[in-house]
Amino acid sequence: MRTSTNVPLEPLLTYAVASAAPVKTVSSLTGEALVELPQSTERDVADAYANATRAQRSWAAVSVRERAEVVLRFHDLLLARQSEIIDLIQVESGKSRWHAFQEVAGTSMNARYYGLRGPRLLAPTRRYGLLPVLTHVLELRAPIGVVGTISPWNYPFELGLSDVLPALIAGNGVVHKPDNQGALSVLWGVRLLRECGVPDDLYQVVLGDGPGIGGAVVDRAGHISFTGSSEVGRLVAEKAGRRLIGSSLELGGKNPLLVLDDADPAKAASGAVRDCFTAAGQLCGSSERVYVHDRVYDAFTREFLDRIRRMRLGVGLEYGPDMGSLVSQRQLDTVTDHLEDAVAKGAHVLVGGRHRPDIGPYYFEPTVLSGVTEDMKCFDEETFGPVIQLHRCETVDEQVERANASRYGLNACVWTGDTARGREVAERLEAGTVNVNEIFGVSYGSVDAPMGGMKDSGVGRRHGIEGLLRFTEAQTVATQRGIPLEPPLGLSQETLARGYTTALRVFRAVHRR
Structure with missing residues (x-):
């Protein structure tokens, strides 16, 4: 290639x-x-x-x-x-x-x-x-x-x-x-x-x-x-x-992806692969934290890991590979450090977890961890690579609470069988953009809508x-015609104030809804 x-x-x-x-x-x-x-x-x-x-x-x-x-x-x-x-x-x-x-x-x-x-x-x-x-x-x-x-x-x-x-x-x-x-x-x-x-x-x-x-x-x-x-x-x-x-x-972002209890595990898993491993995870909008409801956790995990194992890995200037390389040795070192720290402290590698110099000098496999805890670097630091943490949750409230328990608030995804319910959950998430039943591209690509972050994820919008x-x-240019704002000759300030008061009440009545 x-x-x-x-x-x-x-x-x-x-x-x-x-x-x-x-x-x-x-x-x-x-x-x-x-x-x-x-x-x-x-x-x-x-x-x-x-x-x-x-x-x-x-x-x-x-x-x-x-x-x-x-x-x-x-x-x-x-x-x-x-x-x-x-x-x-x-x-x-x-x-x-x-x-x-x-x-x-x-x-x-x-x-x-x-x-x-x-x-x-x-x-x-x-x-x-x-x-x-x-x-x-x-x-x-x-x-x-x-x-x-x-x-x-x-x-x-x-x-x-x-x-x-x-x-x-x-x-x-x-x-x-x-x-x-x-x-x-x-x-x-x-x-x-x-x-x-x-x-x-x-x-x-x-x-x-x-x-x-x-x-x-x-x-x-x-x-x-x-x-x-x-x-x-x-x-x-x-x-x-x-x-x-x-x-x-x-x-920065440490984005959450929520799989609710009524989500289709296969569809959610397919979306999660695209979401987590676009640009090898080197994307502010990608998800690094996946919170799955207990009711669909086992089915989702099987689908998710199976799809990851079937990803086409490679580098080259032709279409084909599903995921490319990390950008540099520095980024490879960060990803490796986060993984080794998590494993040393008790996290489990469910898939991936290896540097692949046989593919490219900075290539790292798509990786999923379980058992990630607060004392691990990858828990709330931005890894910015293909290392994902998977969490089982008992309720939707727990999913929302854990998703919001981050200093970041750039992007989030919600997978559900009920889009109205998905929008309700989205409104509870502290993120500048939220995607329901799709990944970051659906909000980012909707260029008529603002894109940006809450909390430590930024100020302002593109x-x-x-x-x-x-x-x-912005410049306001106001041109007054006819009656000036000062009291007309011979009219007292008190009389003018009464006139303005009447006018203000009329304006309020005219615009009453």
Whole structure:
């Protein structure tokens, strides 16, 4: 199976603002050298913001409809040339081709949604005025200026570009710092956007690790969007707070999956396999904790383990494998440490549990543990790998209580034979998105609805109206005609107060429901 891409890598590096010594990146599929990636200095970050600021002034003068048309052209060209970016996503992240395609699908859906809806969402909106007819009020949406974006390695293309696209439609410039392990995918996206009409200097990419230049990216942004760990997210939010700028943060997750007592064990097991092992579990929306009602526990466990044993394992740039590799040695070390810690403290491996260098240097088998207890690292720390804990519960109330007993609240899944009951349970879960009888993709792919986390899983939302308006400043313009608000000549303040009191009561009566 093919493991190296035919996409020329060196030309992509010219789209970065980077003048420092390069670092070597490796293919997650083979462990072999991929490219020497130039790194950015704080001076490079400053230059990137200066270039984006100059370009943004002209871009903001372009109509929203024209800006949206650029993004819609990007949508079309992305689908036409998807094989190129899928190759890059795979060699950088290690995921299977099917899971890499999902990044293309998600990004194109975002482009379509904002390309079609953006002009209407950003149009001037009439609001109720103080005095009917006499007070004319408009809500306007102005671009912030230059948005800073910091994106992770696990979904390098989608989690980077899906925040960039609405920022551009809103009239902003962008300075983007991807993770080094996902930089090539982002640089390919920059090239494609320029081919579609985005001005050369408007969208800038800087390269480097977070401690090196992440602070500089936050320090000059008009708004910062960050996807990453909860620990780093706190630092980003603190920096943004000091500068009084907005921030949207999608952070960690330790997501629960609930199999209720009336669920079909086979259907729930099939969904759980897809949910838990997409991108080898390196997905903030994947489930790592599975709570199964006692009534269906045995049947579900048999189905779940059987399906896992039948998964097609492998790496390569063709469709076929059900699960790809971990991204790096560092991630392999984390997964191995969590597993060994759990087993040493009494957990049982029901399936999997092995590093598989015969498949790929960072490949780890899909793994299920039982007997996980609170003293184990994997209990509430984000493993971010294909290691799942299985728990038996006596009641639905217990399932909900244990699902909510986490500092995280990003995503959850509920499997049931009664969708109305499933929605009732979903409303009790402390998670920003909940999926009933499907996995994370059904909520994430519903791009008209907001996506984000509760508790330590983040602040703000991507997707939907909120995902666009976060990149704008709201301005209210109120125009008064006819009667001024001050007392007319010869009318006392007391008489005017009585008049206003009567008017307020009339308005309340008119709008009574």
